[in-house]
Structures are given as structure tokens and as C-alpha cells.
Amino acid sequence: MTGRVHLIGGGPGPIDLMTVRAWRLLTSAEVVVMDRLGPTDLRGELRPDAEVIDVGKLPGHHPVPQDEINALLVDRARAGNQVVRLKGGDPFVFGRGGEEVAACLAAGIPVDVVPGVTSAVAVPQAAGIPVTHRGVATAVHIVHGQGPVSASTVAALRDPEVTTVILMGVSAIPRIVADALRAGVDADRPVAIVERGHHLDQRTTRTTLGRAVLDAGRTGIRNPAVIVVGDVARAELLLPAHEMTGDTVR
Ligand code: SAH
Secondary structure: OOOEEEEEEOEOOOHHHOOHHHHHHHHHOOEEEEOOOOOOOOOOOOOOOOEEEEOOOOOOOOOOOHHHHHHHHHHHHHOOOEEEEEEOEOOOOOOOHHHHHHHHHHOOOOEEEEOOOOHHHHHHHHOOOOOOEOOOEOEEEEEEOOOOOOHHHHHHHHOOOEEEEEEOOHHHHHHHHHHHHHOOOOOOOEEEEEEOOOOOOOEEEEEEHHHHHHHHHHHOOOOOEEEEEOHHHOOOOOOOHHHOOOOEEO
8 A cells, every 4th residue: 555745844943833733743764864953853753664754955055856755655655554744843844845746646646744943933933033013024034045036035124114135145144235235225234143042052142233244253153043034033023122132132
């Protein structure tokens, strides 16, 4: 009998930020295909006989090609297994989940998707940043930092009512900033860079567009991080001013 593939959103890291449905599927899965982000500390939680396959990608290292991951999911399900594909955050937010669903359907493998807490919202939240805030930000533009800065991103960065949330953007900070400033975006727009959101070593760097390159270099920003540009990124938005400690607040 053919098995099934469940694409499940793992959230930003801690296992208790997964949905109950995702957790049930994960802990009963016969095969678990994991990523680098999202919940990784799962020892003792999975079935003892579960096959665990890590296709985790480190930036700059050779990733397992997407077509190999797709083939793996199809192969294990075709052998009759309940296969969980555990993804960081939400499977359909820059997670290539759509491609995995399409590959399963093309191969005649039943597949379903369990949504997850996306880092685009939950990582700013972990730093006390609401991506929308009445009277401050009425829209959110979520974008990845790879490739050229598009016209829609420039428009979002210029719009004082829009929050721009950039994933996979650490190495692209100089380029994004240069393109934005060249397009006339205000250099004083607040920026917050949140590394390892919802982990014990979470760190938030508050800066502005004009100073972001300098400050990111000075504090040695590393992946994974979410970059928030917009008035909601101001340190004093929710926190009383006396809790601010220079540019960097925890
Ligand atoms: N599907 C995922 C996003 C995958 S892209 C989601 O919905 O969250 C990977 C990017 O997500 C990283 O480069 C980083 O920008 C962001 N990210 C994921 N988890 C994170 C975390 N705990 N802290 C900071 N950034 C995180």
C-alpha cells in the first residue's frame, strides 16, 4: 500500500511552537526528512524505529538538491511509509513546500500540508516587534534577500505605513541598503535585525537603514536572522525608553 507525505511546519525552533497536529504526525512518522532550521532537537521524541534523514542546508555549503529531496519523499512513501517532511517555519513561506507538494502529486503520492508558525512574523515578535501596529504599520511586505531588490520591495521600503520583513538577507544587507538608499528611501528608517529568534541566544540589533551595514558588521550578524525595516522596528515602540541599552537590546 502506498504511504503518504505530510509536509509539516516546524515553526522557528522550539518544539512547543509546533501545532498539535504537526506534533502528532511527527512523533508517529516512519520516516522523517529534516532541515537545518526549525526544530532539530528531537532525540527521544520520534519513534525509535523511525528513519531520520537530514537534508539540512548550511548557507554556502552544498545543499541536497531539491529534486533529490522530492525523489526521496516519493520513494519512501511509495514503499508504504508515513513520511514527515519537517520544515522550518511554515512550509509555504520560502520553504519550497509548493515544489514538494507538486512532486508528490505528479508521482501519484497522497500529500498534505500542516501550517507552521512562520519566522517572518514570529521572529520579529520574539524581539517585541509587531509586524502590524495600529497607527504605525498597516501592511507587511515579506521578501527574501537573494537576487535583485525588486520595484515592489523598494516601494514597500519607501512607504512609511509598510513593514518590510526580509528573510535570508544577512549576506545581502549591503546590497539591499545600497539599492534602497539609491531609490531615495529615507536613511533614518528604523531597522531591527533579529538573530536566532526564539532561541536562548537570540540577539536583536537596532539600527537604521543608513547605519545598518556598519552596525551589522560591528556586531557580526550571522544567519539565521530576520531583518525588519519600518517604524515598528523602533526600540521604543512597545518598550519604555529606559529599557533600551544602546543599539542592542535583548
Ligand atoms: N519557511 C520558513 C522560512 C525559510 S527561509 C519560515 O516560514 O519561517 C529561511 C530563513 O528564515 C532564514 O534565512 C531566516 O531569515 C529565517 N529564519 C527561520 N528561523 C529563524 C529563527 N529562528 N531566527 C531568525 N531567523 C529565522
